Amino acid sequence: MPVQVKLPTILRKHAGGEPKVSAEGATLRDVLDDLETRYPGITKNVRSDDGGLHRFINVYLNDEDVRYLGSLETEVGEGDTVSILPAVAGG
Amino acid sequence: MSDRRFTEEEVQRYSRHIILPNVGGAGQRKLLDSSVLIIGAGGLGSPIAMYLAAAGVGKIGIVDFDAVDVSNLQRQILHTNADVGRSKVDSALEHLRAINPTIEIVGHDTLLFSTNVFEVMEPYDVIVDGTDNFPVRYLVNDATQFLGKPLVYGSIYQFEGQATVFMPGQETPCYRCLFPTPPPPGTVPSCAEGGVFGVLPGVIGSIQATEAIKLITGEGDTLEGRLLLYDALDLSFQEVKIRWDADCPVCGKDPTITELIDYEQFCGVPARPE
Numbered sequence: 001m002p003v004q005v006k007l008p009t010i011l012r013k014h015a016g017g018e019p020k021v022s023a024e025g026a027t028l029r030d031v032l033d034d035l036e037t038r039y040p041g042i043t044k045n046v047r048s049d050d051g052g053l054h055r056f057i058n059v060y061l062n063d064e065d066v067r068y069l070g071s072l073e074t075e076v077g078e079g080d081t082v083s084i085l086p087a088v089a090g091g
Numbered sequence: 092m093s094d095r096r097f098t099e100e101e102v103q104r105y106s107r108h109i110i111l112p113n114v115g116g117a118g119q120r121k122l123l124d125s126s127v128l129i130i131g132a133g134g135l136g137s138p139i140a141m142y143l144a145a146a147g148v149g150k151i152g153i154v155d156f157d158a159v160d161v162s163n164l165q166r167q168i169l170h171t172n173a174d175v176g177r178s179k180v181d182s183a184l185e186h187l188r189a190i191n192p193t194i195e196i197v198g199h200d201t202l203l204f205s206t207n208v209f210e211v212m213e214p215y216d217v218i219v220d221g222t223d224n225f226p227v228r229y230l231v232n233d234a235t236q237f238l239g240k241p242l243v244y245g246s247i248y249q250f251e252g253q254a255t256v257f258m259p260g261q262e263t264p265c266y267r268c269l270f271p272t273p274p275p276p277g278t279v280p281s282c283a284e285g286g287v288f289g290v291l292p293g294v295i296g297s298i299q300a301t302e303a304i305k306l307i308t309g310e311g312d313t314l315e316g317r318l319l320l321y322d323a324l325d326l327s328f329q330e331v332k333i334r335w336d337a338d339c340p341v342c343g344k345d346p347t348i349t350e351l352i353d354y355e356q357f358c359g360v361p362a363r364p365e
Contacts, residue, residue, distance in 0.1 A: 006329075009249045010285075019325055045278055056274035063331045083331065085320070087270040088248035090287055091135045091223035 003031055003076050006083040007042075014042035023082075028059065029072040031082055046084060057086045095120050100193065105147050118308035119147060123194075125307040126150035128215035130203065130231055132183040133157075134292030135221030135245050135299065137169035142300035143219075144187040147194060148307070151187065152215055154199040155179040166289035203227055205351035208234045217303050219243040221296065225273040226354035232266035233351055235259060236341050241306050242266075245299040250288045252295035252321040255333060256302050256313045261342055264316060268336040268343075273354055291323050 002022045007015055015021050015038075023038065025031035036043045048054050052072070059066045060083040066074045076082065097105070097116070101123070108114045108122075127148050129136050132155040143151055159167075159174040159182050174182040180198035187196050199211050203222075208230055212218055218240050220231050228246070235242040239259040244266060246253050257265045298319065305311045320329040340348040 009251050009324075019322070054274075055271050056278065058269065060331045063329075065332065065334065068334055083320075083329070085253075085318075085331070087225070087274055088246045088251065088253060089223060089225045089228055090247040090285070091131050091133050091221045091245070091292070 001026065001076070001078045003078070004081045005031065005035060006081060008084055008086050010086055011042055011045075011084060014039040026075060027072065028061070028066055028070075028074045028076060028082065031076055032072070045086075057084060059084055095123060098193075101147070104191075104193065108146070113310040114308060118310060121308050122147045122304065123149045125217070126152070126215045127217045127219060127303055127307075128152040128154065128199075128212055129219045129221055130154045130227065131221035131223060132167075132169060132179040133163065133221060133223055134166045134247065134287065135296040136183075137167045138293050138296035139219050139221055139245075139300045139303070140169060140183060140187055141190060142297060143303060144191045144194060144196065146300075146304055147191065148303075150195040150197065150215075152197045152199055152211070153180055153183045153187075154201065154203060154211060155183070156200060156202040166287060166292050168293070203230055205230065205353050208351065209238065212238055212240065215240070217241050217243065217306050219245075219299050219303050221245060221292075221299070228266065229273055229354060230351060232257065233341055233348065236265050237351070243299045243302045243306070245295040247287060247291050247295055249285050250291060250323040252291055252323075254295050254298045254302070254314060254319045254321075255317060256306065256315045258315055259342075261344070262335050263342075264333045264335045265339060265342045267341045267348075268339045269318065269333050271336075271340055276355075288323050291321075294321060294323070 002024050005021050005023050023031045023034040025034050032043050046057050105119045108119045109116050125148050129140050132153050157179050159170045159177050159179055161175050169186050170182045180200040184196050184198050218235050236259050242257040244255050302313050305313050317330050318333050337344045
């Protein structure tokens with residue numbers, strides 16, 4: 001099932017500069033896997049080496065932090081938007 | 092409620108606030124009786140400080156350690172070409188006094204560390220974070236939580252900005268509920284590496300000034316519990332929820348961070364002087 005994935009500036013270089021891309025999957029894990037297949041390297045800083053989610057980059061399903069849903073097992077559906085949000089410090 | 096009487100000059104200067112519903116004379120008195128500390132006199136700090144000075148916040152503190160560089164002028168509208176080479180705090184004080192000579196403006200020409208942050212923050216009601224690096228952002232978050240002061244957060248990168256309000260205490264989120272620890276060095280580029288769209292801090296800093304004023308006057312709904320995301324390229328705003336994390340290392344049920352931490356420099360900030 002296709003979902004929209006909103007990319008932060010820092011990850012757009014992996015996706016040809018696109019701010020928003022489509023990916024498929026029934027869970028967030030599937031979506032990230034599909035994203036990585038389409039755009040190699042894009043999830044390198046989203047997932048840690050043990051396969052979990054890094055704590056300095058948050059992932060939201062619509063407006064909810066996936067940590068409060070099911071983390072990587074969070075179910076996603078058509079029409080959902082996944083947003084990837086890194087900590088930024090500029091001022 | 093303050094029984095302060097406006098001077099004739101104040102009635103004229105703040106007339107557009109005084110006649111405005113949801114500010115009014117009562118709100119303007121609160122502003123004049125309030126104090127705000129602005130961390131950083133750079134891209135975010137410029138509009139924050141200029142609007143809060145213009146609005147009549149009675150006492151404004153400005154923290155910065157840096158000097159004005161010509162590369163700052165593309166976005167740091169508090170400083171002018173004539174200020175290049177001068178301390179940012181000196182430049183800020185002069186320009187803010189030119190905007191509003193009737194309020195108190197205090198300069199803190201220093202870097203913030205665990206050793207001085209409490210002392211610098213202590214006299215102020217509201218803290219506004221306009222710094223440009225992770226070590227100070229975590230220090231400021233933790234210090235405001237420990238001191239029980241509200242924090243107006245804003246940060247920017249290239250074309251994207253984030254803003255929210257963190258209130259002290261349990262049951263309300265802090266920055267560490269959102270991002271518990273700083274990113275490892277090298278995973279996130281600094282502004283100097285990534286560049287920054289010059290108008291971007293004007294948008295985010297103005298939102299921070301808005302939230303500081305609302306915290307003081309008590310009117311409206313602040314961004315507490317909501318992270319506002321702005322993308323200047325798409326010209327889109329988005330909101331996501333920030334929840335209080337019971338496992339937060341600072342404001343959770345069983346805090347593991349109970350003292351201030353000086354993180355090592357890793358994104359363009361000078362190392363701590365020995």
